[in-house]
Amino acid sequence: MPTPSGGAAARRRAEPQPRVDLELELPLGGAAPFDLAAAVCSHGLFMMAPNRWDPATRALVRPLRLASDRSASLLARVSAHPARPDSALLVSVRGAGDLSSLDQYYILEQVRRMLRLSEEDGAAVAEFQAMHPSAREAGFGRVFRSPTLFEDMVKCILLCNCQWTRTLSMATALCELQSELKRSSSIDDFQTRTPPIREHKRKRSKRQSVRVKLETRFAEDKLEDPRLASGSSNDLTHSETNEILSSLPSVASETGSACDSLDPSELRLSNAPHLEDCIGDFPTPEELVNLDEDFLAKHCNLGYRAKRIVMLVRSIVEGKVCLQKLEEMRKMSVPAAEEVSTIPSPYERLNKELSTISGFGPFTRANVLMCMGFFHTIPADTETIRHLKQIHKRASTISSVHEELDKLYGKYAPFQFLAYWFELWGFYDKQFGKIREMEPSNYRLFTASHLKNTRKEKKPLEESSGG
Template identity: 45%
Template sequence: MEVSKARGEGENESKSVGQCLLLELPLGKAAETFQLETAVCSHGFFMMAPNRWDPVSKTLLRPLRLTLHSLSPSVMVRISQPPHRPQCLHLHVYASTILSLSAENEQALLAQVSRMLRLTETDERVSTEFRQLYERCMEAPESNSMSSPICGRVFRSPSLFEDMVKCILLCNCQWPRTLSMAQALCDLQLELQSESLSPMNVDFIPRTPAQKESKRKLEEYKNSTTLIAQFASRTELQFQAHCGTSVDCAQTNGSCEEDVNKSEPYLLFDGSGNFPSPSELANLDEIFLAKRCKLGYRASRILKLGQDILQGRIHLRQLEETSMERSLSNYSKLAEQMKQIHGFGPFTCANVLMCMGFYHVIPADSETVRHLNQVHARKSTIKTVGKDVEEIYAKYSPYQFLAYWSELWDFYGKRFGKLSEMPYSDYKFITASNLRSKARHKSKRKKTD
């Protein structure tokens, strides 16, 4: 992967807490149709911590790990698609002065962004094929046109583990609670990394023996925690002051200066941590985790997932490699493996497999039932919803989920306004009660009068 980079410092050194490194990620074949705003704001994951979408500057801000190792330190990264260079993405990496990014660091950051935005050749092919299929289906007389762009790409996380945990957080609760649980996990990660919670605290007594690490990994961990502790100790005010200045990133191919002042200050750095890794969660006490992050029964499932990954019972890299060839046989193989994971029911399995790029199965829950009844005038129930979605979306095979999700996302946009322009504080208002039709609201009020 080709990397273009430039380093610069803030104009006022007294306000700077470090350097801003600019990485450039070419979009390749996707450049003709790719829009960062559409790609990011295509799934509820973009609203979940530690992601922060800025509707003013049209940029995504979140921490990313410097290597693909789960003990790696994190840096804050702001992702944009510059108007003067729409054929690439710009990654502004806000790093402490003690951090110097190696080629490995740069490649890891670019790989995480590519995963989130689905920038592989396979993803581009899928997006193109689905658009063509959808346009053909829309020519049918009974089809309804949509006001929002179709979802040829569905936003996901920089790691499969984060996708898995977030799919667990989607189960059996309202959207506001899902958001709060994700935020609590990121807040906990920051506390763990900054060592504000003592490892000698009784709450942190592991339920299982700590896994033995090689000398090399232990040395990496020692260096990582030192770097993170120094990085996290910088105050929010200092970081905002640095990010609020224009960074002059002179490149050989011209100026790439971007206006960061459009972003609201809290979006540049609000003290939130990264999403925790398996290593950071696996040895926590279940009762502490459930209470600290208000996870309920999900705490045991998340802990067991982290422990199984850390102890080699679940191999994330093998799962990802298998998903690269999106065949029915590979889907069946992965689905069987997912079913063996503690707490992974049909809905969670289908969601995780969707994140891995399989779109022929629609994860169905009560929200799917509501959508079919409200938009398609069905009398669907939780027992019949599986059969109903097969009948309605069969014509979009093998991209049934993309058709369903494009339709559902368009409905959300019509009800709440353009989601990419919604302020962060309003995400919690996307609830089942606010999705009811006006007619249903009226009839409900009449009954209570």
């Protein structure tokens, strides 16, 4: 199916769009008043496609799936309820004149998951904020995640061993692929008309070769310690932030993210785009299962991650991995502080279950389990080592980083990750400017190199990026 022309798309946008407005009640409890911006702009996952945060209207927009037809998506806008901003959210679903009660429930459940709005989540936030007055004052405690566990799992794979710009680019490419698949009559037709992307090999300098050896050694050392990551990256600054590696040129290939080219005016939700005008929804396992690994790697620049994603997708579709079972094993429970030393059985079972999935090393598993609601383990990487040295003056190593983390954040058990992330995210907020006020085109600047430039030049983010 051909892509609509610019004129046709413009005419369609000018036409009134059918819309269904849903109200989502906010949980009451001992936590600080709910703040949508604080809940969304709390983790790098919110920057990854197809999520789009509009700082001007303080609203989140993205496609969400229907319960009646999981292959169908509708564009949803989540904002504070204009009449009851303190007690409810308004979820405006565009492109549908009517929604069944089942579809309405499923859409609201996806929003609840993203913003962690269950009673159990609220209780955990209240407990953590009682330990951490600064977090309560800032309204911090809900860490953004995806509407589905599958999307979280794939995005945690995308966080490994690459720079943040490429992570953003890979997420965008997967959403663009979903849109292309939706318009294609068959997988074979899609693959036939899509030329393979040529891979360009770059010559390595002597310094780059040294960097590769260091990165390889880092990964090998971490495999010896089950608490350490299998990937050497963090959600925002990744492996180039290590003290030794930061002085060497980056080997990871960087690609411009399609998010970078978005006109900020396209995010103004008063004129929300039709779903067809968006880059697409995040693909489901069923949409990816018939794709060839090499094709997926080249088309979305996934590299070795394509194999991990394909194996995960096939395991899910074939029934070897049951996402519903994993969610049920979690039981929405948070371990009590006195149980952390023995590790709660739900965490143990889930960690073991995830370890059987190819490519899910300690770092990826720790991030997935954090998304599932376990906050007593901190996914540690070279950015963690940088943070401990720069902020706490602790010269951690690969083998000692968890010992240092226990000393610093153990008093917040079972919420060590939340205490660590509140501190780290606050550091980014000061270095780059208010994250919740950034335009999406600036998300690519969340790298160690730009962080250094920010400290040195002390210029506003927009000036340093030329924006």
